Amino acid sequence: MPKSVSRLMPVVPGASRRQQYSASTKRALVEVAEGLFTEHGYANTSLDAIVAGARVTKGALYHHFSGKQALFEAVFERVETDASKTINKALRGRRDPWEKARAGLRAFLGVVQEPQYRRIVIQEGPAVLGYERFREQEERSTFATVLDIVRSVLGAGSWELDEAMLQTFARIFFGAMSSAGESVATSDDPEEAADRVEAAIGFIIAGFRSLAESGVELPDTLVTDDE
Amino acid sequence: MPKSVSRLMPVVPGASRRQQYSASTKRALVEVAEGLFTEHGYANTSLDAIVAGARVTKGALYHHFSGKQALFEAVFERVETDASKTINKALRGRRDPWEKARAGLRAFLGVVQEPQYRRIVIQEGPAVLGYERFREQEERSTFATVLDIVRSVLGAGSWELDEAMLQTFARIFFGAMSSAGESVATSDDPEEAADRVEAAIGFIIAGFRSLAESGVELPDTLVTDDE
């Protein structure tokens, strides 16, 4: 039945018929897997269910992927890439660092409410991929965006920050946003919860501005006399 | 061989001989499981390996626990409880909220470097338990401590914060600390990384104090005119 299948295929002009078929089934596997992983989780999703959903067999799956984990990684990358695109789209045109931060935070709080992102990236990503690969993937997409924003926001102050300190701040904000995002997503009223998170982080940023205006230095703020 | 076994048994005066044996094997199962889960992860640890390590059989395991996940949950609780104890111990005697915050942060950054906590609580907890149960457990131990500290720190300012906003702030700091802690644990130089995290969060807190001194209100800091 070539007619119905052709609907599923992306138009890739330079690719041969077989290559298009192949790419199509690979896409189908990833898409079906994304849905099932999101709904039932990694451990509770069998490869049989995935290949049945994609209307192929395990032979096809193991032709395209080295195993279940590799398939999950493909799904993970897809979800992360989508999230990163969404966030970066929300940043387009904004020049003021503080405003970029606000827009980015808003966008992130939106993304973190998508079930795919919550389940696949936040909940199961670290366990399935292991923390190393998880961090690698993150640093190439959403974390990179956060780092960018933090860089421009803190660069707007008069402080001189080395790269390690910037990374630390970015990690802190990234963790804060992830955790806060989770509380937004599980809230009865996500809108209100998102407003609260925005207010709280905005308050933190306001603290930065206040410190910047009063010319406070960074490295000595915490190094007091005890210990 | 009652002599060697008796060494393993906790002294529980009111318990009968059988009850003590029983408690001892249960403890052994949890301890062995903690080690194996930490080293190989949940999915890569077989029940056969656990019962072999505890020198019992699966019958014993399924007598004490309803299954693999329930065993993990027992391990999780143990690790979380230990962590909570460690942190609370570091807070004893401190009265000044800001100092409590510092001590708590230091203690947390120490805890998060323990492999059991990182692997079982942070990395695999959400995936194995599901986010709901994961959060429930957290809120009864370490998160409760963080919430306490945040409450006293923000209460030290002149702001009137409702409970929801306090929870939001606590979530944000908890997420920030977890994420930052992870970067500390994976760092080449954990000491230095911990110092950086402490400085960064100290900087944020300094921002709070700065705002408090200049009498800035909370809810309107972020609500500007656009959108």
Added chain:
DNA sequence: GGACTCACATACCGTGAGTACGTACCCAGA
């Protein structure tokens, strides 16, 4: 001291990830 129960041990089953191998189809070259 005998019935009873608890704390396991043993033997087994079902499921699901991974593998070895077979095969149909497309495409390049003669």
Added chain:
DNA sequence: TCTGGGTACGTACTCACGGTATGTGAGTCC
């Protein structure tokens, strides 16, 4: 146009592992 080869799967199987059903012997209680 035929053909060899390689790609893209399908089929049938193995094996590890979580879970269960049932047996059993050592404590416990009356």
